[in-house]
Amino acid sequence: MTVEALLDAARKKQLGQYFTDQRVGRLLAALADAGSAASIIDPMVGSADLLQACLSVGARPERLVGIELDPVALDRARTALDGVEGTELTLGDAFSAPLPSTQFDLVITNPPYIRYQSRSQVDGIDVPTSAGVRAGLIRAISGRRDLSEDDKGLWLRAAKEYPGTSDIAVPAWLLSAALVRPGGVLAVVAPQAWLSRNYAHAVRTLLDAAFDIEVIVEDGDASWFDDAQVRTQLVVARRRALTAQGAGGATVMARATRRLAAGGDLRGTLGSEAEVAEALRSVTSSTPVVVTVGLDAHLEHGLSVSASGQGAQVPPRVAATLGPEADRALVRTLESYGWRTGQGLRSGANDFFYVSVVDPDVRPARRWGIDSLPLPPECLLPAVRRQNELGEGFAVDESLLPSRLVYLQGWVTASDLKRMGPGDAEVLPSPVDKWITQVASTPLSSKDPTKLFPELVAVATNNKTDRTGRPVKFWYQLPALAPRHRPALFLGRVCGGRPKAFRNGSGVVVDANFSTLWPVEPGALPADALLALLNSSWTWANLESTCTVLGGGALKVEATDLRRLALPDLSAEAVDRLAQLGRSLVESPSDAVREAIDQVVADSVVPADVTSDLAPALRVLAERAMQHRSRDGSSVGGHP
Structure with missing residues (x-):
């Protein structure tokens, strides 16, 4: 039975665990040339899937190290690596546990993907706060004796500058990169968005300064992880000195589909993951070419991962339609x-923030049992929630939209007016006040009766206080709408x-059901x-x-x-x-x-x-x- 089957789904989500499929691990290990590494570490080792993958592609390191927060997963890791010489497994949080003092030939990891914003426990495991993670990362970097002062300065800037609301994968990247020796390899399973999202800018800046990105392989069909919500990428980067110039920025950019899977491996028609890795390293074309069934790739020169997004590339099948003129096609990006x-409005609690208008009635979600609600008209903004509301044309017809966004900027309940600091606010009608009070005491769902609407992560951030600690904004007041929420196109x-x-x-x-422009x-x-x-x-x-x-x-x-x-x-x-x-x-x-x-x-x-x-x-x-x-x-x- 797999670790995924043994661990409760909610527990896994809280710990950010998406255990690496062995076929994905073998491909990443082959791309990272694990067979030549004398020392390998996974600082978020989980059940040792990636370390096993390294061994399966020929790695015989003198030292094989893993650190894991979850004792259940670590027990599986110990079983999986039992008898493997040079194995060192440690139970603990990588940001606070003692780290090996030496640098490694290969650091390979699939970081947990979860935002740590407050301390909690999962089955007795202390889940660190964002502040604790940052403090531990800074201590770990400061204590790396093999990092030069310039190196430490670069890493410490990144550790201090990444957003506090970032996924823990961001500090995990920084920690992992700090463990790589010059000339060594960093191999990471990452969400595709790491190349474009602001939260990962510190990581990308550091990689540009201290690493050469050798290969990026994208899971084009989101088929590698059944329980993940986004596409992932395999990223392989080689450490270089800060004073050295990059190797011309020759990065292999590849895209895999389900057809790459063959006989339990990600190898297409090739004989092994090693052959896939060799074929990718042999790509010289700046125009996408077919490497094997289910795998296209091209060589990108001068890739700066700190820059937002990626350059435009004509996909292989579109290029094939262009024929000989594909190389002459001039293309550019949206930017x-x-x-x-970006993405449209994610309110965090649609059952509250959206109502329907059935003239003359304003009706909240059925769960509240209210047929009509006297919300002020200025608090009701026309909204597109679903594609079936748009009709057959190519433009929004506001008269067809049944949904309204409850936008209560400048409006508060009577009780909250008394709590507020100085400022102008209108008082909501009594039935609306009563409805807000009802929602505030209602669990999100029967499956999680302890989680109330105002406590939802995306809703709680609506609360704001002034310098004296008095409230000036409340959970039911959405923040100011950005251009992505009221876009020109979508x-x-x-x-x-x-x-x-x-x-x-x-x-x-x-x-948020729409991509907006x-x-x-x-x-x-x-x-x-x-x-x-x-x-x-x-x-x-x-x-x-x-x-x-x-x-x-x-x-x-x-x-x-x-x-x-x-x-x-x-x-x-x-x-x-x-x-x-x-x-x-x-x-x-x-x-x-x-x-x-x-x-x-x-x-x-x-x-x-x-x-x-x-x-x-x-x-x-x-x-x-x-x-x-x-x-x-x-x-x-x-x-x-």
Whole structure:
């Protein structure tokens, strides 16, 4: 029986445990050349999956070290490594337990993924606070005698600067990196978002300064971890001196799909994980190539992981459709067009913060048993919660929206008005006051009767106090809405059919069920032009080839997918034409309008001196990909 089966799901979540599948571990170990390492450590060893993986690909280290907070997992690790010479396993928190004084040839780990914000216990295990983790990390770095003063300065800056609300994986990265000897290897299982999210900027800055990123392999179908909510990546980096120049930034960027799995291994048609690793190291093309079945890769020069996001890359199957002209295609990112992308509003408690309007009644969620609530009209903001509220067009029709966001900025209950510090606030009607009191004393669900709405992590942060400690904001008052909450454009994050972008001309609030886009530069690409571009067959084919396919065959379009989407480098004439077509798409959508969009985009991708039928070819590619994933959902789109 696996460790996952033995440990309760809630317990695992609290400890941030996503144990590494042996096939994933073997591939990571092979990529990290574990067989040549004389010393290996996993400072968050879990049940020793990664250390076992190193042994299975030929590692015979003189020293094999693991540290683990959870005694249940560590017992499994001891059983798994029983009899292996040089093994040292320690029970404890890696941020406070005594660490080996020497540096290691290979540090390999799959850090826990959970935000530690307050002290708690899980089965008697002390879960450290964020402050405790930071203090322990600073002590550990300061005590590394093999780190030079310059090295310590770099690591200590990172340890002091990463956000306190970060996932514990961030300090785990920093600690692990501090244990690598010069010339040694850091190998980590990481969430895909580490390349773009602000919370990991300190990690990326440190890696740019002290490491050469050799390989990044992405789990394109989110198939490596059944219980994880995001796609993961395998990251392999080699330590270098701070004074040394990077090795030209030659990084192999690879994307795996379910088809890479063969006979229990991630090797496609190759003979072993070692052969996969060798094949990836042999990639020299800057255009994606097929390494083996289920694995595409390209070489990226000058990769700076401290920079937000990734460069645009045309996926292999789209490049194949372009044919010989693929190398001449000029593409750029959404950010280069002056736009950003993120996720819509995550309220933390939708059953409270969203109500329905059925004229003339304002109705909260059914669980409250209230047919009508006299919420002030100015507190009710029109909101898009689901795709089925949007109709057939390409723009938000506010009259069709049944949902309203309860936005109580400037409004408080009568009792809270008495508690407040100086400031103006309106008093909510008595029935609303009563409803808020009812919600405040209600558990989120019967499965967790001790967790009340105001105590939810995303809700509790709404509470604010002034310098004297008096409250000025309360749990039921959402913070100020950001551009990502009221975007100019948005797409559904889960698409059963063709991904579709919508125009949000009236600025309604958009829920976290959608990926959102908004302009940030004065000269940004016009919204109507981007609307047309996002609804083109070019974008459709690219998303089918790069986004995650969920179990039921739906396509998951995340902000990270949009950040790295390869968009054509448009001329001024093409921008003007697309803006016109975008307006037509909103006002009078038709097949003719969409075909015209496809032609403008295709003409922008293919050089002017080339005659091409790219537009219809892209539609065929995208349609086949959608049909394929809709049929069985078992592999990523793009395989006819």
